[in-house]
């Protein structure tokens with residue numbers, strides 16, 4: 257057991273070394289924080305009715321950076337529930353609710369829907385799920401969104417995945433996305449890219465300063481990008497299993513390109 261824990265820490269530290277923090281003290285702090293996340297008493301606010309505190313990753317990056325594509329893979333491989341804020345808003349539009357028309361207009365203009373609307377959709381989705389692991393894709397899109405989430409839910413994300421993609425690549429992908437979205441046209445996209453720079457990036461910088469961001473190079477084949485993502489998610493999975501007393505399962509082995517072998521054998 258001791259030997260295992262030691263090897264977990266060394267893998268974790270080497271994972272964090274390549275992705276996030278600059279010095280050993282920060283690795284140690286991160287390590288302690290990770291354990292604290294599941295062990296500490298449940299957060300108040302939106303999570304008070306749940307037996308287990310939700311484990312949350314925000315998934316951020318510009319339009320077309322591949323958030324949705326990678327979230328689907330993570331959800332499939334690691335059993336997270338994928339909550340796309342954009343999809344929740346689009347479902348609200350399709351439901352012809354009172355707010356639907358205003359949401360549609362906001363999305364057409366590439367602007368950000370009022371925080372309370374989006375946070376409440378996310379909260380409802382979390383509360384109605386039996387899962388405890390969530391990827392929140394495409395949210396928060398502004399500091400105001402972030403503050404509203406933290407206030408209403410009474411919690412911060414456990415970590416943040418940031419898909420870093422050059423603008424010309426994002427433009428190419430969005431214009432070829434072909435999903436019939438009202439905002440996938442050059443005029444709206446230009447506005448969304450401006451909003452991404454002015455409002456989304458400060459959120460990423462906020463979490464960077466807190467040592468919570470894992471930055472992924474989002475250029476290249478989808479599978480290659482997933483190979484960058486895998487060891488990050490795996491490291492959190494190990495800690496979650498340890499703290500919830502579950503047996504390790506190596507079913508992610510194939511996807512993680514031997515990562516589990518180094519950890520479990």
Ligand SMILES: Nc1ncnc2c1ncn2[C@@H]1O[C@H](COP(=O)(O)OP(=O)(O)O)[C@@H](O)[C@H]1O
Pocket residue numbers: 317318319320321322323324325326429430432433434474475476477478481
């Ligand atoms: N690594 C990649 N290389 C090329 N195209 C990609 C890649 N990842 C995703 N795509 C495509 O780019 C478009 C945008 O991807 P998506 O996952 O919807 O991004 P986002 O959710 O960040 O807007 C989709 O058509 C998707 O199939």
Ligand SMILES: O=c1ccn([C@@H]2O[C@H](COP(=O)(O)OP(=O)(O)O)[C@@H](O)[C@H]2O)c(=O)[nH]1
Pocket residue numbers: 317318319320323324340341342343345362363364366367368369370374393394395396397401439448
């Ligand atoms: O938290 C959110 C998420 C999305 N949107 C709106 O929904 C659009 C589409 O978001 P989505 O995440 O689906 O776009 P993607 O980044 O995947 O292209 C955004 O441009 C915003 O207008 C929003 O207002 N708040």
Ligand SMILES: [Mg+2]
Pocket residue numbers: 323324340342394
């Ligand atoms: Mg998306």
